[in-house]
Amino acid sequence: MSAEVKKPDLAASRTALEKELLAKYGEGQRDRLARGLNQVVQFWRAGDGDAKAFEEFVRANFAGDAATLDALFTRMEFAMESLDGHMVEINRDFRMQSDLDRGPIYPFDETLAGFDPSAHVNDDFFANKLAFVVLLNFPLTTLEQRLAEGEGWSRRQWAEARLAQRYSKRIPADVNLAIAKAASESAQYIAQYNVWMHHLVDERENRLFPPKMRLLSHWNLRDEIKADYGDTASGLAKQRAIQKVMERIVTQTIPKAVIDNPNVDWNPFTNEVRPAAEKDSDAPPPATSAVAATKPTNAPEPDTRYATLLADFQASRKADPYSPTAPTLIARRFDENRELPEARVRKMFEDVLTSPLVPRVAKLIEKRLGRPLEPFDVWYSGFKQRGKYSEAELDEIVRKKYPTPEAYKKDIPNILQKLGFSKEKAESVADNIVVHPARGSGHAFGAGKRGFKAYLRTRVEKEGMNYKAYNIAVHEMGHNVEQTFSLNDIDHTLLAGVPNTAFTEALAFVFQGHDLELLGLVKPDAKSKALATLNDFWGTFEIAGVALVDMGAWHWMYDHPNATAAQLKEATLGIARDVWNRYYAPVFGKRDVVLLGIYSHMIDSFLYLPDYPIGHMIGFQIERQMEKAGNIGSEFERMAKTGSVAPDLWMKKATGAPVGPEALLAAAAEALPELAK
Numbered sequence: 001m002s003a004e005v006k007k008p009d010l011a012a013s014r015t016a017l018e019k020e021l022l023a024k025y026g027e028g029q030r031d032r033l034a035r036g037l038n039q040v041v042q043f044w045r046a047g048d049g050d051a052k053a054f055e056e057f058v059r060a061n062f063a064g065d066a067a068t069l070d071a072l073f074t075r076m077e078f079a080m081e082s083l084d085g086h087m088v089e090i091n092r093d094f095r096m097q098s099d100l101d102r103g104p105i106y107p108f109d110e111t112l113a114g115f116d117p118s119a120h121v122n123d124d125f126f127a128n129k130l131a132f133v134v135l136l137n138f139p140l141t142t143l144e145q146r147l148a149e150g151e152g153w154s155r156r157q158w159a160e161a162r163l164a165q166r167y168s169k170r171i172p173a174d175v176n177l178a179i180a181k182a183a184s185e186s187a188q189y190i191a192q193y194n195v196w197m198h199h200l201v202d203e204r205e206n207r208l209f210p211p212k213m214r215l216l217s218h219w220n221l222r223d224e225i226k227a228d229y230g231d232t233a234s235g236l237a238k239q240r241a242i243q244k245v246m247e248r249i250v251t252q253t254i255p256k257a258v259i260d261n262p263n264v265d266w267n268p269f270t271n272e273v274r275p276a277a278e279k280d281s282d283a284p285p286p287a288t289s290a291v292a293a294t295k296p297t298n299a300p301e302p303d304t305r306y307a308t309l310l311a312d313f314q315a316s317r318k319a320d321p322y323s324p325t326a327p328t329l330i331a332r333r334f335d336e337n338r339e340l341p342e343a344r345v346r347k348m349f350e351d352v353l354t355s356p357l358v359p360r361v362a363k364l365i366e367k368r369l370g371r372p373l374e375p376f377d378v379w380y381s382g383f384k385q386r387g388k389y390s391e392a393e394l395d396e397i398v399r400k401k402y403p404t405p406e407a408y409k410k411d412i413p414n415i416l417q418k419l420g421f422s423k424e425k426a427e428s429v430a431d432n433i434v435v436h437p438a439r440g441s442g443h444a445f446g447a448g449k450r451g452f453k454a455y456l457r458t459r460v461e462k463e464g465m466n467y468k469a470y471n472i473a474v475h476e477m478g479h480n481v482e483q484t485f486s487l488n489d490i491d492h493t494l495l496a497g498v499p500n501t502a503f504t505e506a507l508a509f510v511f512q513g514h515d516l517e518l519l520g521l522v523k524p525d526a527k528s529k530a531l532a533t534l535n536d537f538w539g540t541f542e543i544a545g546v547a548l549v550d551m552g553a554w555h556w557m558y559d560h561p562n563a564t565a566a567q568l569k570e571a572t573l574g575i576a577r578d579v580w581n582r583y584y585a586p587v588f589g590k591r592d593v594v595l596l597g598i599y600s601h602m603i604d605s606f607l608y609l610p611d612y613p614i615g616h617m618i619g620f621q622i623e624r625q626m627e628k629a630g631n632i633g634s635e636f637e638r639m640a641k642t643g644s645v646a647p648d649l650w651m652k653k654a655t656g657a658p659v660g661p662e663a664l665l666a667a668a669a670e671a672l673p674e675l676a677k
């Protein structure tokens with residue numbers, strides 16, 4: 001328990017209050033009252049007042065008749081919408097200089113951008129007891145209840161459940177601080193984990209990679225493997241070398257000296273380290289005396305990867321006692337963030353991993369490669385196809401059409417009509433979207449409050465918008481349209497939004513996937529669609545295993561809370577090998593591979609990886625439904641108006657089936673014969 005948490009004895013007060021208020025409001029309130037008292041007692045601390053203060057609070061704030069309860073609900077819904085909207089507004093305005101293409105960013109701009117106006121809101125509402133008013137009157141629910149009973153709930157009941165969920169935990173400031181510290185330290189550890197590729201050498205001192213190539217683990221390493229499929233001369237050798245580097249990172253046999261260091265050469269196969277024979281970095285070389293003093297050795301990185309993960313775990317579990325309806329990080333991720341039970345998610349992954357389509361797709365990849373699969377082929381990228389138009393041709397078309405952000409903004413009603421929205425809908429939604437020039441690649445900001453606008457930030461170069469920026473703008477616009485329907489056209493603002501991020505991403509990808517048609521260019525043919533489907537299928541097959549390793553590591557840590565970093569390393573390697581041997585070895589013909597443990601998210605993102613395969617599945621479900629209905633616009637609107645109910649309920653309403661891999665598997669099954677033609 002955190003030092004600041006002391007709890008007063010409220011048992012006698014609770015019993016007396018129950019009797020008193022039942023007499024006042026009648027038997028009909030028995031269950032509500034008992035539940036409300038339990039919920040308040042659960043979170044009440046000595047600092048909130050003594051037993052007398054508790055009694056006075058409950059007497060004053062229990063809404064024991066329907067009229068008072070309605071008034072409370074209406075007031076809270078209105079207040080929360082205002083709070084959310086203004087928090088978004090403050091955040092957006094404080095970040096304006098950092099986010100927009102508007103000249104230099106000064107240090108004070110960074111301070112403004114780093115400010116989080118909502119950081120203390122939860123604490124404030126427990127301090128002024130608004131949170132207790134909600135807890136006294138509305139039900140806290142577990143995921144199990146929301147799934148078992150939620151289908152029968154009214155929209156108002158769902159809105160009440162969402163309102164109460166805002167106060168389902170009261171995490172002390174020192175615990176939140178410890179979690180933030182672990183998150184920032186792990187992010188920093190990952191952010192500097194570069195490998196200088198020109199300094200990878202083989203036995204004959206060959207350098208496979210160009211000077212100055214500096215790859216961040218794991219993203220850039222993985223993407224280089226993908227890119228190397230296009231290099232017929234030395235792609236295979238490069239891929240094998242990167243696989244070896246990844247294995248060294250996962251097993252922590254990587255020499256500490258080679259991490260983010262262009263001053264040494266390294267043979268990842270023999271693990272030999274020497275002073276660099278070539279210089280390719282712009283940084284000044286270390287002083288000769290320093291080199292002499294620290295002759296590079298191949299002493300391994302001392303399990304820092306696993307110490308970092310362990311620190312994430314130790315910080316996360318500090319919050320467990322203050323989160324009664326989701327008392328582990330694992331439960332908070334699955335039951336709260338995703339709202340899909342872990343067991344079902346695991347089953348969904350296994351359905352993909354054990355699908356009879358896997359060996360068929362693997363065979364096809366071997367045929368396309370002209371060689372047996374090697375472990376790094378989990379990142380096979382050869383289903384990605386270059387379109388009919390070159391990037392340069394597309395750039396020219398887009399630049400002409402959209403020379404400025406204003407030109408894009410003006411065209412939004414046309415774009416939306418092409419996607420099947422009525423003229424009237426297209427115009428009203430377009431009215432709600434403000435287009436700004438982005439400093440980065442582009443992003444979307446929802447409104448949070450009705451009457452506020454949604455913001456589309458898109459990158460426009462001096463000579464006009466290029467194709468890549470346009471492609472992203474169409475994606476971000478998908479978010480804006482979802483944000484507009486799911487806030488402005490919904491019955492309860494407490495249900496604004498979508499069940500989780502995978503849903504808004506899936507909706508945005510639907511828009512993005514039609515970008516060429518929107519330019520008046522031909523739509524992808526059946527073959528390129530089949531290729532894109534198999535690309536997604538293979539990507540889901542890969543990331544589902546990675547997610548199982550992430551889940552396995554967190555379970556192991558909860559089962560072994562006192563483990564050392566070295567023990568966690570051994571356990572994680574065991575889990576990675578086990579997942580590989582079970583699902584991948586049969587198609588790759590090689591056992592005990594540890595590659596599935598390479599993802600950096602595992603170290604800095606606190607059990608985030610399962611979101612990726614779930615996202616792929618949701619994407620296919622939504623897309624196939626729109627194809628079936630034959631109209632994107634009306635389906636998009638219908639789906640987005642469902643709001644933030646449980647994912648399975650949303651998906652059943654949208655497609656007739658709960659969240660699952662069936663749509664992805666069906667699409668892949670149709671794609672295979674298409675490619676055999």
Ligand SMILES: [Zn+2]
Pocket residue numbers: 475479504505508
């Ligand atoms: Zn997105």
